[in-house]
Amino acid sequence: MISKKMENMVANSSAIRAMFEEGNRLAKIYGAENVFDFSLGNPNVPAPEAVKKAIIDLLNEEDPVVLHGYTNSNAGYEDVRQAVAESLNERFGTAFSGKNITMTVGAAGGLNVILKALLNPGDEVITFVPYFGEYRSYVNNYDGVLVEISPDTSTFQPKLDEFETKITAKTKAVIVNTPNNPTGVVYSEETIRKMAAILEEKQKKYGTDIYLISDEPYRELAYDGVEVPYLTKYYANTVVGYS
DSSP states (O other): OOOOHHHHHTTTHHHHHHHHHHHHHHHHHGGGGGGOOOOOOOOOOOOOOOHHHHHHHHHSSSSHHHHSOOSSSSSSSSHOOOOOOOOHHHHOOOOOOOGOOOOEEEEEEEHHHHHHHHHHTTOOEEEESSOOOOHHHHHHTTEEEEEEEEHHHHHHHHHHHHHHHOOOOEEEEEEEOOOOOTTTOOHHHHHHHHHHHHHHHHHHHHHHOOOOEEEETTTOOOOTOOOOOOOOEEEEEEEOOOO
């Protein structure tokens, strides 16, 4: 028999995946052109030509051991991490080096690594409703407790008064997602500054470290000149996951 924990997870598996599978079933009945799938995020934008060419050149010319073997660092290739750091510094005015970067399998894989590194059983992780449904599973993977903040349905900016009251001595992390899935809202700079101030005050009150985890697979999906604040500039204990 599998563990009770895994049995419960299977019984309450991803609603997103269930919707995707239902879409496939309906497409077979009514035709794919008549079923609109808004479940899984499957990008359909082709890779830039330079990226395609670089991959082809590597496949044709590079030693297979280098291509398919283990990297020389668990955090990823040093030159790649340094290039990412320099790109972030240029875009956001930060001061990262390659040591601040870890390569992961996208933001979802990154979030799991972050939570595994941070959580002890019973630690609390706060997030804001509505949120990406997998957050609960990610936190549960490491025996944490997900704490929800109810939505302000007029703006979908975080309700900071409720947020402040729900931070406890057990709070280890806060997950934010901006631009947000599913609302599309971008948290304002004012919101981020106030949130950072609350977290600083609570860290001092409880004598603990509280980490702000910024889930950013949609960072580039901002329109009409809307700027997305880069959270590390506002709060020191910030970890960013990006796809």
